[in-house]
Amino acid sequence: MAERVALITGVSRRVGIAAAVARRFAAAGYRLQLTGLPGYDEAQPYGGDPEGVPGLLTELEQVTGDPDVARYRTADLTTPSAPAELVETAVRTHGRLDVLVAVHAYSTHTPLGKLDADEIDGHLVVNVRATLLLAEAFAAAFDAGSGGRLVLFSSGQRLGPMPGELAYASGDDRTTPPGSSSGSARRTAAGSPDR
Numbered sequence: 001m002a003e004r005v006a007l008i009t010g011v012s013r014r015v016g017i018a019a020a021v022a023r024r025f026a027a028a029g030y031r032l033q034l035t036g037l038p039g040y041d042e043a044q045p046y047g048g049d050p051e052g053v054p055g056l057l058t059e060l061e062q063v064t065g066d067p068d069v070a071r072y073r074t075a076d077l078t079t080p081s082a083p084a085e086l087v088e089t090a091v092r093t094h095g096r097l098d099v100l101v102a103v104h105a106y107s108t109h110t111p112l113g114k115l116d117a118d119e120i121d122g123h124l125v126v127n128v129r130a131t132l133l134l135a136e137a138f139a140a141a142f143d144a145g146s147g148g149r150l151v152l153f154s155s156g157q158r159l160g161p162m163p164g165e166l167a168y169a170s171g172d173d174r175t176t177p178p179g180s181s182s183g184s185a186r187r188t189a190a191g192s193p194d195r
Contacts, residue, residue: 004148005031005094007086009134010103011072012036013049014056017153018103022070025099026060032070033090033097036104037077044108077104077126083133087141098148100138102131105153110167123167 006025010018011034022032034053042048049055053072060070071093075082090097106126110119135150142148156162162169 003031004098005090005096006099006101007033007090007097008101009035012038012041013052019056021101021103026064026069031094034070034072035075035086077130083130084137087137091141097141098146100134101151102134103153107165107168109164111164112166120167
């Protein structure tokens with residue numbers, strides 16, 4: 001069987017969910033196509049990580065002993081063509097794509113009384129439109145016989161209210177309502193239940 005390939009979005013720092021996901025997939029023997037927008041993190045209150053992407057790529061190479069284990073491409077998911085281009089890049093670079101892990105998120109301080117249309121649109125474009133376009137491109141490129149997966153990360157919204165991030169909460173199509181079972185709703189890219 002050929003080496004499996006995963007496309008992971010939202011990678012721009014050495015800390016965070018996307019970097020942790022990349023480490024796990026690399027340790028499992030996957031080739032990785034990573035993407036993110038480091039400038040977004042740099043503009044956030046928590047700040048960016050100047051050594052983030054190069055540092056993570058070096059770490060993955062050292063851990064696996066493989067200089068080609070991961071490739072990186074910066075992508076602005078507000079651009080309508082970016083999701084399909086990312087999938088095309090993964091397939092062109094690695095010859096296939098087995099897993100898409102959508103970890104990206106656009107979340108800014110948007111409390112009631114401070115909402116505006118442009119900021120709401122920014123959340124919807126990245127968190128909803130880009131995610132759906134990634135899923136569409138992945139489904140078109142995916143070989144159902146390979147047993148791959150589409151994994152969509154959700155927010156911490158289920159842990160409690162985020163009154164300062166209303167646009168994010170309303171635009172996160174990937175959330176699981178409290179009390180529901182995410183396992184019962186999982187599907188493979190081919191549409192059959194994940195067993």
